Amino acid sequence: MQRTVDYINGRVVMIDQTQLPAKLVSIELSSPQEVADAIVKMKVRGAPAIGVAAALGIALASASANDTEDDYTHILQRAADMLRKTRPTAVNLFWGIDRTLRTAKEALENNVPVPQVKQIIEQCAVAMIEQDEEICRSIGANGAELLPDEGHVLTHCNAGALACVSYGTALGVIRAAIERGKLIHVYADETRPRLQGMKLTCFELAQDNIPVTAIADNMAGMLMRKGRVDCVVVGADRIAANGDVANKIGTYPLAVLAHHHGIPFYVAAPTSTIDLSLQTGDDIPIETRSRDEMTHIEGHRIAPMGIEVINPSFDVTPAALVKAIITEKGIARAPYKQSLK
Numbered sequence: 141m142q143r144t145v146d147y148i149n150g151r152v153v154m155i156d157q158t159q160l161p162a163k164l165v166s167i168e169l170s171s172p173q174e175v176a177d178a179i180v181k182m183k184v185r186g187a188p189a190i191g192v193a194a195a196l197g198i199a200l201a202s203a204s205a206n207d208t209e210d211d212y213t214h215i216l217q218r219a220a221d222m223l224r225k226t227r228p229t230a231v232n233l234f235w236g237i238d239r240t241l242r243t244a245k246e247a248l249e250n251n252v253p254v255p256q257v258k259q260i261i262e263q264c265a266v267a268m269i270e271q272d273e274e275i276c277r278s279i280g281a282n283g284a285e286l287l288p289d290e291g292h293v294l295t296h297c298n299a300g301a302l303a304c305v306s307y308g309t310a311l312g313v314i315r316a317a318i319e320r321g322k323l324i325h326v327y328a329d330e331t332r333p334r335l336q337g338m339k340l341t342c343f344e345l346a347q348d349n350i351p352v353t354a355i356a357d358n359m360a361g362m363l364m365r366k367g368r369v370d371c372v373v374v375g376a377d378r379i380a381a382n383g384d385v386a387n388k389i390g391t392y393p394l395a396v397l398a399h400h401h402g403i404p405f406y407v408a409a410p411t412s413t414i415d416l417s418l419q420t421g422d423d424i425p426i427e428t429r430s431r432d433e434m435t436h437i438e439g440h441r442i443a444p445m446g447i448e449v450i451n452p453s454f455d456v457t458p459a460a461l462v463k464a465i466i467t468e469k470g471i472a473r474a475p476y477k478q479s480l481k
């Protein structure tokens with residue numbers, strides 16, 4: 141499959157994930173506003189993918205700016221402020237913005253002329269595309285050994301190629317295990333309300349001929365009780381210093397269920413998802429999304445008029461329920477305060 145996010149001829153090219161699985165179409169974006177809009181509308185989503193997209197948004201702002209230093213810095217700052225407001229939970233977004241801004245600042249402080257700084261920023265953002273692919277492959281290689289030689293892996297939401305540039309984090313671990321000859325079958329939680337599991341995880345696994353069975357979110361307990369799940373692997377949007385993990389709403393109950401049944405619960409994420417500035421998961425900002433995502437499916441109202449709904453997009457799984465955090469640098473285990481550092 142093509143890269144989820146790319147930079148081609150000075151434009152950001154991304155798969156429009158809101159069209160999947162019906163249509164695999166790409167969109168081309170030429171301004172930071174368009175990138176911000178794509179993140180808000182979840183045309184691009186998943187922590188690593190929005191981190192790279194935001195960095196590319198800064199690269200677009202940089203390319204369009206005037207060559208006077210004050211103007212250039214102002215344009216970059218304005219784009220960064222706008223991109224920061226798009227989604228609050230995945231720390232990768234802020235990491236991508238900060239990394240490109242820091243690179244520009246350092247170059248300007250070293251008296252590099254603005255036209256050259258523009259090239260440096262473009263190279264920095266484009267390098268993040270390639271690095272993301274390498275990081276996912278390393279996460280996969282590190283995590284593959286944790287999966288059984290033969291068995292059933294349950295995952296939630298989409299932490300796959302579509303959530304990154306390619307290959308994926310949780311699905312990267314599954315892909316790597318299969319590449320090493322393991323016989324893995326995947327249960328994909330459909331992941332209400334936006335159905336990233338049903339629409340995206342099932343789509344990309346089917347494309348790669350990886351055996352997948354979609355389940356409704358409330359079926360995991362029954363499968364675990366019957367001994368039909370060997371481990372759970374999920375991604376993460378932000379991991380606090382103590383190992384608490386924010387991920388798609390519905391991850392926490394899966395971890396509780398896995399703990400109850402003695403099933404290992406693994407988190408796969410790049411180190412850019414770890415936020416050592418936050419002591420615990422209670423400090424992680426949780427996005428609330430529109431009520432419509434709850435009351436409507438594909439534009440059709442399914443809820444009676446006038447009822448109350450809530451729509452928190454993420455939950456926090458306490459570190460005590462996480463058997464290991466698989467990163468590109470190795471596998472972190474409890475006590476996470478030390479291992480994550």
Ligand code: MRU
Nearest residue numbers: 185186187299303309375376388
């Ligand atoms: O709201 P989304 O679709 O952006 O949420 C995505 C997730 O929760 C993923 O599990 C997480 O970003 C990890 S992606 C490798």
